[in-house]
Amino acid sequence: MVNTEKFIESAIKEIRGKAEGKKVVMALSGGVDSSVCAELAKRAIGENLVSIYVDTGLMRKGETERIKSLFSDINLDVVDAGDEFIDALRGVSDPEVKRKIIGEKFIRIFEREAKKTGAAYLLQGTIYPDVIESEGGIKSHHNVGGLPYDIAFEGLIEPLIDLYKDEVRDVAGALELPLEIQHRMPFPGPGLAVRCVGEITEEKIEIVREANAIAEEELVEKFKPWQCLAAVIGLGTGVKGDVRLHGWIVSVRAVYSRDAMTADPVEVPWETLHRMATRITSEIPGVSRVVYDITPKPPATIEYE
Amino acid sequence: MVNTEKFIESAIKEIRGKAEGKKVVMALSGGVDSSVCAELAKRAIGENLVSIYVDTGLMRKGETERIKSLFSDINLDVVDAGDEFIDALRGVSDPEVKRKIIGEKFIRIFEREAKKTGAAYLLQGTIYPDVIESEGGIKSHHNVGGLPYDIAFEGLIEPLIDLYKDEVRDVAGALELPLEIQHRMPFPGPGLAVRCVGEITEEKIEIVREANAIAEEELVEKFKPWQCLAAVIGLGTGVKGDVRLHGWIVSVRAVYSRDAMTADPVEVPWETLHRMATRITSEIPGVSRVVYDITPKPPATIEYE
Numbered sequence: 001m002v003n004t005e006k007f008i009e010s011a012i013k014e015i016r017g018k019a020e021g022k023k024v025v026m027a028l029s030g031g032v033d034s035s036v037c038a039e040l041a042k043r044a045i046g047e048n049l050v051s052i053y054v055d056t057g058l059m060r061k062g063e064t065e066r067i068k069s070l071f072s073d074i075n076l077d078v079v080d081a082g083d084e085f086i087d088a089l090r091g092v093s094d095p096e097v098k099r100k101i102i103g104e105k106f107i108r109i110f111e112r113e114a115k116k117t118g119a120a121y122l123l124q125g126t127i128y129p130d131v132i133e134s135e136g137g138i139k140s141h142h143n144v145g146g147l148p149y150d151i152a153f154e155g156l157i158e159p160l161i162d163l164y165k166d167e168v169r170d171v172a173g174a175l176e177l178p179l180e181i182q183h184r185m186p187f188p189g190p191g192l193a194v195r196c197v198g199e200i201t202e203e204k205i206e207i208v209r210e211a212n213a214i215a216e217e218e219l220v221e222k223f224k225p226w227q228c229l230a231a232v233i234g235l236g237t238g239v240k241g242d243v244r245l246h247g248w249i250v251s252v253r254a255v256y257s258r259d260a261m262t263a264d265p266v267e268v269p270w271e272t273l274h275r276m277a278t279r280i281t282s283e284i285p286g287v288s289r290v291v292y293d294i295t296p297k298p299p300a301t302i303e304y305e
Numbered sequence: 306m307v308n309t310e311k312f313i314e315s316a317i318k319e320i321r322g323k324a325e326g327k328k329v330v331m332a333l334s335g336g337v338d339s340s341v342c343a344e345l346a347k348r349a350i351g352e353n354l355v356s357i358y359v360d361t362g363l364m365r366k367g368e369t370e371r372i373k374s375l376f377s378d379i380n381l382d383v384v385d386a387g388d389e390f391i392d393a394l395r396g397v398s399d400p401e402v403k404r405k406i407i408g409e410k411f412i413r414i415f416e417r418e419a420k421k422t423g424a425a426y427l428l429q430g431t432i433y434p435d436v437i438e439s440e441g442g443i444k445s446h447h448n449v450g451g452l453p454y455d456i457a458f459e460g461l462i463e464p465l466i467d468l469y470k471d472e473v474r475d476v477a478g479a480l481e482l483p484l485e486i487q488h489r490m491p492f493p494g495p496g497l498a499v500r501c502v503g504e505i506t507e508e509k510i511e512i513v514r515e516a517n518a519i520a521e522e523e524l525v526e527k528f529k530p531w532q533c534l535a536a537v538i539g540l541g542t543g544v545k546g547d548v549r550l551h552g553w554i555v556s557v558r559a560v561y562s563r564d565a566m567t568a569d570p571v572e573v574p575w576e577t578l579h580r581m582a583t584r585i586t587s588e589i590p591g592v593s594r595v596v597y598d599i600t601p602k603p604p605a606t607i608e609y610e
Contacts, residue, residue: 095542095551197539233554234502234539236609237400239602246400247604249538251554251596265579270572277599289605291556291596294582297544299552300594304541 004167004174008040011159015044018121018157025050025119027110028076029189030067033125033160035181036172040159041123042074050075050117054109056102057082058191058205061213070178077117081109085193086202093199095305102190122153127160127168129259164259185220185227186260194305195231203286204232204248210284211250218276219254225266228254230280231304238288247288250280255302263297309472309479313345316464320349323426323462330355330424332415333381334494335372338430338465340486341477345464346428347379355380355422359414361407362387363496363510366518375483382422386414390498391507398504400610407495427458432465432473434564469564490525490532491565499610500536508591509537509553515589516555523581524559530571533559535585536609543593552593555585560607568602 015024024041028034028051041049051074055064068078088105092098114122160168165186172182188194195212196204211230219228231251238247255263277290293300320329329346333339333356346354356379360369373383393410397403419427465473470491477487493499500517501509516535524533536556543552560568582595598605 197541231541233541233596236502236536236538237606238604239606240604244606249556267575273599277601281600281604289598289600291538291598291600293594293596294578295586295594295596296582299543299545299586301542301544301549 004170007163007171008174011040012044014159015041015123015157018155019045019048020120021048022120022154023048023050023118024121024123024157025052025114025117026123026125027051027106028053028067028071029187030063030070030181030184031125031187032165032168032172032177032181032184033127035071035177035184036168036175037123037125037159038071038074039172039175039177047075049123050077050114050119052077052079052110052113052117054079054081054106054113056085056106056191056193058085058102058193060187060192060216061209066180070181077113079109079113081105084109086200086205089193089200091199095194095197098193098200098305099190102193106189120154121157122155123157123159125160126158127163127165129164129261131161132261166258183224185225188303194303195229197231197233197304207248207250207284207287208232211252211280211287214276214279214283215252215254218272218279219252219266219268222272223254223266223268225254226257226260226263227302228252228266229303233291233304236289240288245288248286249289249291250284250287251291251293251304252276252280253293253302253304255297257297257302260302261297263302265292265294265296268292309475312468312476313479316345317349319464320346320428320462323460324350324353325425326353327425327459328353328355328423329426329428329462330357330419330422331428331430332356332411333358333372333376334492335368335375335486335489336430336492337470337473337477337482337486337489338432340376340482340489341473341480342428342430342464343376343379344477344480344482352380354428355382355424357382357384357415357418357422359384359386359411359418361390361411361496361498363390363407363498365492365497365521366514371485375486382418384414384418386410389414391505391510394498394505396504400499400502403498403505403610404495407498411494425459426462427460428462428464430465431463432468432470434469434566436466437566471563488529490530493608499608500534502536502538502609512553512555512589512591513537516557516585516592519581519584519588520557520559523577523584524557524571524573527577528559528571528573530559531562531565531568532607533557533571534608538596538609541594545593550593553591554594554596555589555592556596556598556609557581557585558598558607558609560602562602562607565607566602568607570597570599570601573597 215230233251254266257263500513520535559571562568
């Protein structure tokens with residue numbers, strides 16, 4: 001591991017040097033990577049940093065409110081684009097196509113907003129594993145930070161490109177970012193879309209949002225997983241009262257990992273699994289079945305799409 | 306519980322009385338219900354019993370061979386109908402429609418074969434919970450034994466209609482049927498079809514057949530579940546080597562139950578879960594993810610469709 005203090009010092013210098021006194025824009029997702037970038041840039045260039053947060057409508061429960069309050073001290077532009085995303089995704093079920101649509105939609109919206117700022121540089125929280133996985137063709141466009149650059153900027157600033165995730169967390173600690181951000185689990189760029197297997201509908205997004213909230217409540221504090229999530233993966237039969245019904249199947253996944261390249265399922269105790277199954281099926285209408293993912297990565301990815 | 310010896314005596318009397326010296330035909334599935342029926346009828350009417358086993362192509366691994374060898378001492382007509390079923394199911398994904406197609410196809414084939422025997426009566430292994438669930442509209446046609454009767458028979462003989470499953474097993478014990486049959490887990494009439502969520506293809510049937518064999522090897526002897534099974538429930542992303550792929554998700558379900566009306570997931574130890582996940586993803590091509598079902602019944606049914 002690099003020395004965090006030295007890293008911070010040189011990153012600030014790098015950002016200041018590259019920005020050349022011009023405006024810098026970044027996409028803030030609220031994840032630890034983009035948050036660290038924002039804090040470094042705030043220290044490096046102050047008011048010359050403009051952060052754009054695109055609310056894709058695919059965010060977790062309460063996410064947008066949380067981000068507004070956490071980043072109240074920087075130039076933050078919150079864009080409400082939920083309807084645009086849902087419209088663009090209607091009828092699409094291929095995971096790669098979904099990712100591409102979300103990635104492109106995100107870029108267009110970000111570009112539109114970024115132009116208004118007159119920024120010359122784009123700041124990104126790309127980290128080392130993103131580079132590796134992208135080279136290996138393992139994912140096409142996982143991180144919203146991963147913007148392709150037909151966008152007219154003079155240049156790109158990527159201060160975290162040599163770091164692993166746990167190193168980014170150490171830097172977040174040294175920057176004294178709120179604990180909530182330091183320990184925030186990775187959340188994919190396409191958001192809850194990759195947790196709705198197949199076609200995305202408002203109903204599935206709503207189910208998956210509630211299911212993720214329950215899974216996080218039950219698992220995050222107690223087991224401190226690298227990542228935990230819930231996905232809607234299909235329909236199966238159920239029975240409520242005496243009536244047979246066709247209900248959604250929710251899969252819960254919690255993993256330990258060092259760098260997201262490999263991962264192992266958390267051995268959640270049965271008491272917790274039972275309570276989670278009961279909560280998810282009783283609190284969320286339309287869900288009749290809950291399963292727990294027991295696959296390591298590889299061969300399964302951490303996310304479902 | 307009824308006294309098993311008395312029950313056997315009166316069931317034999319009932320079958321003999323109703324059959325009136327005429328031929329009786331039955332559908333033998335190899336399950337404990339139809340096996341007990343076959344044994345009772347063999348004792349009651351001997352050669353006047355003809356059993357028909359329809360191989361739907363939706364049977365478990367090795368099932369047909371097992372049944373042939375277990376029932377080598379009765380009049381057994383084995384019908385190879387795999388192609389007919391697969392053809393009839395092509396493109397169908399609605400679970401109720403799938404069940405209906407299988408049920409009707411089964412009836413037509415059974416009717417065709419039964420006619421050749423010249424039997425006057427139909428013998429069925431219907432048990433008490435079948436009646437209850439069928440009245441409640443919970444399942445349309447779970448048991449292949451559940452034949453509707455526009456078929457031209459003089460009458461229906463249902464000797465097990467007042468029994469619960471565990472009582473049937475006691476009777477099987479008293480009849481000295483092989484332990485393999487006494488303790489055989491319930492297997493749905495539509496076979497592996499209800500374990501292939503959505504459209505049925507040869508690929509999915511083959512995957513689910515292998516996955517069920519592995520799940521049974523890992524779980525049956527060690528945990529003695531009421532029922533254990535594996536289902537193909539959808540597609541998710543995986544990664545093998547450095548290549549991202551779209552692979553099948555297999556769900557394993559094992560439950561304890563008294564009568565199939567309610568059921569609780571078996572708390573399988575992690576060591577076994579890990580081994581099962583590894584075996585299923587490495588031994589079956591095309592599978593990249595394994596989940597374990599943690600839902601009781603209700604709200605989830607034991608089977609997936």
